[in-house]
Amino acid sequence: VPSRLCSFSGPSDLAGVALSFGCASADLLGYALALGWHTCPSVGPAMTAADAEPAMASKASGGRRKDPLVLLRECIAQKEKVHWDNDYLDFGENRVHRSQKCGYKLTQTDDFIDIGSVWYMFR
Secondary structure, three states: OOOOOOOOOOHHHHHHHHHHHOOOHHHHHHHHHHOOOOOOOOOOOOEEOOOOOOOOOOHHHOOOOOOHHHHHHHHHHOOOOOEEEOOEEEEOOEEEEOOOEOOOOOOOOOOOOEHHHHHHHHO
16 A cells, blocks of 8 residues: 655646546545555644744644644544635644645655645545
8 A cells, every 4th residue: 555645736737646546536535545644754744723834843742743634634534624714724723834745745756745735626
């Protein structure tokens, strides 16, 4: 089972990736979410609502923060709404900037996915 997804910047890129996998675009996120991804130390942390900027991580939290795609998966599983507000996605008590990278990509040479693109594809 692959532990990474592809990088894409818009609907046409996602459609191309889905075509290469032989599936519909909507199936691609379902497949990714079904993998049950965990935190990834190779990308920046997801933010709590109290954080002012996406690059600022609280040292008081003591542990790793969840990958933005994991936060999206949990909200979908719990049938919670994800809110878009001034370039930030609100996942319940977590707040993530749309440019925050997720920890998965198709190949080693591809860029990481930004959570804003994933959310835009499936909203």
